[in-house]
Amino acid sequence: MSAVTATTPRWRLSTSAAGCRTACGRRKTSSGVQCCDAPQVPKFTLLIFDPVSVLLETQSMSRYKPGDCIEGAGGTKAGDYILPEIATLLLVGPRGAGKSTLVNRITRVFDKDDDPFAPDRAQVSRNSKSYGTLLLWEYPIPRNSTAICIYDTQSLSSNQQNNFKMLQQWMTKGISHAETTMCFSRDTDEGNKTKHIKPLGRQFSFLSCKTRKVNFVIFVVDGVSILDGIESNKKGYIDILHETFMYPFLSIGDDKPVVVVTHGDRLSMLQRAHVQNELAEVLGIPVQQIFDIPGSDDYQTDLAILDMLRYCIQHAEQNLPIxxxxxxxxxxxxxxxxxxxxxxxxxxxxxxxIIFLCIMILLLRFSDKLLQL
Ligand SMILES: Nc1nc2c(ncn2[C@@H]2O[C@H](COP(=O)(O)OP(=O)(O)OP(=O)(O)O)[C@@H](O)[C@H]2O)c(=O)[nH]1
Ligand SMILES: [Mg+2]
CATH class of the missing domain: 1.20.5 (Single alpha-helices involved in coiled-coils or other helix-helix interfaces)
Incomplete structure (x- = not known):
């Protein structure tokens, strides 16, 4: 991967650029007059994503086995830790954030090498009337993997108590394929209509799936909704994200979830940078923990996906019990x-x-001899 100066997908903005909320970069001068500067385009460093680096990274991830990323701090080795049978990553996010799309997007990165014409796996919500994902569903990554799996989940609702109950159950009791852990009402996109979904329980109990402990959480958010929230100053969406993200059960050890921003293909570069910086501030995490992964099919998105997976695996392994x-x-x-x-x-x-006693004995003998004289 070679680096040249230009624009980039994995940008890092200066604070001033991030703080600029208008598209034309309007600023107040000391005289109070507004002036219209050229848009504050941050200095980016372009990383040219070539197919070879994507291929190498894909192959490296395909070879991964649980325990491979353990660094052996304090002389420990992989065998000293309780390794998961399969590293389990959990997708969490609001309705329509793009969790199922992300599963398909991640799968496609590996399919390019194995089976470029393989069909999508996760069912994506086509419109606001569809229920979206209802069951927890396990997707090995890549398709035939026994080392990494991702769980697609039902969305967060606007009822935080229900969200917390559901998340606590997943994070403490574990998750299993084709299971809904609880039934609760879910809002439609219009916000005020509420549909009650019947308890589904273990619909596919005949599959007798193993319960997996979650090793790391991927928090999926829709960049367009975040930008809408920022620009319209309606804090509702961002507040729910913030509260959920901070929910202690979502952290693995001290590690908060990794954040994936979707829908970036519907935003400009500057808007994407703005969303990323705003999220870093609101969630109190470094921008390195936020991955901009739009639905686009290109090498830079592939590399961002691989980057994100590696981050999850490394942090999951740092928190494995000994x-x-x-x-x-x-x-x-x-x-x-x-x-x-x-x-x-x-x-x-x-x-x-002993030395003291010897000295004492010698002294006594010496004094005896003196007395005899
Ligand atoms: N343009 C664009 N559309 C996206 C992206 N990600 C998801 N979508 C669209 O957003 C809609 C919802 O996507 P899903 O993947 O079903 O979202 P979800 O988070 O799984 O939704 P639930 O299952 O309801 O929780 C679909 O129409 C997707 O095509 C993206 O990065 N860019
Ligand atoms: Mg879904």
């Missing part, structure tokens, strides 16, 4: 070391006592 016998082994080693240290200290005391 095995009990490793802890006991370390404890045992520490206890032995402490005991040895204590013995050595005791040894010194005993030595000093």
């Amino acid at each position: 095995k009990l016998n490793y802890l006991l082994e370390v404890r045992g080693r520490e206890t032995l070391k402490n005991a040895a240290e204590r013995l050595m200290a005791l040894d010194a005391v005993i030595e000093a006592t």
Whole structure:
């Protein structure tokens, strides 16, 4: 991947550019007169995404096995951790944010290498009347993988209590393929009509799917709705995102979810940068944790997807629990070391006592001899 100066998909904006909310870059001068500057286009560094780097990264991700990203801090090895059978990533996001589309988009990156004409897997909501995704659905990534899977989920509703209950259940009890964990009312896009969905339970219980512990969360948000929220100053959408994102059960260890911004193909570069910066500020995370992944089919999107997957896997592995016998082994080693240290200290005391006693005996003998004289 070579770097030249120009415009880029993975931009980093200066604060002044991010703060500029008007399209023409209007600013107030000291005299209070508004002047219209040229649009504040930030300095971007273009990363040219060539097919070879995408191919290499795809192959590297396809070879991944749980435990491969463990760095071995403090002398630990992959075998010292409780590795998941399959690294499990959970998609969370509002209605129509593009979770199912993202599953198809991620799959396509790997299909290019394996089967370019394979059909899409996840069902995408075509209009606001459709219910959207209703069941938790497991998608191995790539299709035949036994190392990584992504769970597509039903959307968040405008009822935060229901969202929190659902998320807590997923994050604490685990998730399994073809299951709805709870039934609750869901808003339509018009906002005021509410449709009640009957409990579905384990519709496909004959599949007897394994329950998976979530290893990392991917928080999917629609860039267009965020920009609308910012520009119309209606905080509703952003507030729900913020509250949900901050929900402690969504964090794995200290790691908050990775954020994927969709619908970027419907925004200008500057708007996309603005959304990214605004999200970083609202959610209190670095921009490196936010991935701009539009529906577009190009190498830069492919690389952003691979980048995002790698981020998830690395952070998931940083938070894997350590095995009990490793802890006991370390404890045992520490206890032995402490005991040895204590013995050595005791040894010194005993030595000093023996020397003292010898001196005393010598003194006594010497004094006896003196008395006999
Ligand atoms: N232009 C554009 N459209 C997108 C993008 N992502 C999703 N969409 C469209 O947005 C609509 C909703 O997408 P879905 O993937 O079904 O959204 P979802 O989050 O799975 O929705 P629920 O299942 O209802 O929670 C569909 O019409 C998609 O084609 C994107 O990046 N760009
Ligand atoms: Mg969906």
